[in-house]
Amino acid sequence: MFSYSTSPVILSSQDGRKTHWRCLWRRISVGPRRLAEDVLARRQQILGKDHPQTLGSASVLAEILRVLGEIDAARTLNEETLTHRRGILGDDHPDTLVSAAELAICLAGLGELRAARDLDADTLTRLWRVHGDNHRHTLAVAHNLAISLRKLGEPEEARRIEEDVVARRQQVLGPDHEHTLDATATLCACLADLGDLQAAHDLAEHIVTRRQRILGPGHRDTVASINLLQDVRAKQQQRGEDTKRGTGTRRWRRK
Structure with missing residues (x-):
């Protein structure tokens, strides 16, 4: 899930993201980053850059990069994924909202708190409409928004x-x-x-x-x-x- 904790919360998309996270946190021998890069490259080749599963793999790689401290690279990849998901799935699709929330975390991590606040506020409004008040993704983005507001x-x-x-x-x-x-x-x-x-x-x-x-x-x-x-x-x-x-x-x- 996407959240800052007093650091931000991370969301899971609908395309198998949980499986990727299990791979990440178990520290499989291949290495989470190398595996994610390989999966993304193969899906881009076989399915195309705009396929939902390809975009899911890009989202996973972006999160791994952020965890590794490569926030600029994570931001770029999240921006690209968000743009593709908005174009293909629409602004209110759950996976689009995952990308928006993850991009907001990167923005906050880079010190762009106002941009993070504005993106989280927009995402939260959409999540209320799509998932309701009590959904874990809604609550995660609300939590992240509160953190940015306090820092501002x-x-x-x-x-x-x-x-x-x-x-x-x-x-x-x-x-x-x-x-x-x-x-x-x-x-x-x-x-x-x-x-x-x-x-x-x-x-x-x-x-x-x-x-x-x-x-x-x-x-x-x-x-x-x-x-x-x-x-x-x-x-x-x-x-x-x-x-x-x-x-x-x-x-x-x-x-």
Whole structure:
């Protein structure tokens, strides 16, 4: 699925993408990139560049390139795939929307946050219409949009979107699912940005407790959650110190 997590979520298209992902994460001996490049080249030769399965293979290769840190190359390939899918399948086809969401992740990774925000906003509107509010792809793009909005200095709108994502993911996936906790972490960060530090602290503790139980204390997501909790506590401490200094100043002025 396409999502940032506090990094973006990735979607699966309708043409066998899940099989490719199994190959990627199992680290098969041929190597995921070389395999994806070979599959794409063969499908282009046999089926043609515009065949849905060829475009599915291009989408897979683009995602592998992004995971490997070759974001510029991934962006180019995603742009080409999106253009082809829009022309062949239409703007609202589920696979077209997958390509749009994946391109938005690349744009965000390259620092083009406004472009990512605008593309995610358009994709989200289409996903509401095609899949409905509770579909995992809809929720993934909404989550990614919230992340971009927060980074662009719009924490209130990001909070509004992420609260809805958290509520829906709790309902659809359950409170302990990794995607639910990812969205909760982004919501926590938004609350901290908005100065609601007690609510942010409570959420951060909630995430740490669940991830320690599910993933263990040494997992990278658990460590990230602990860091988030420490950041919130540092802001609370700073606020307390600022309040004391302010109180002290007022008392000095009254003397």
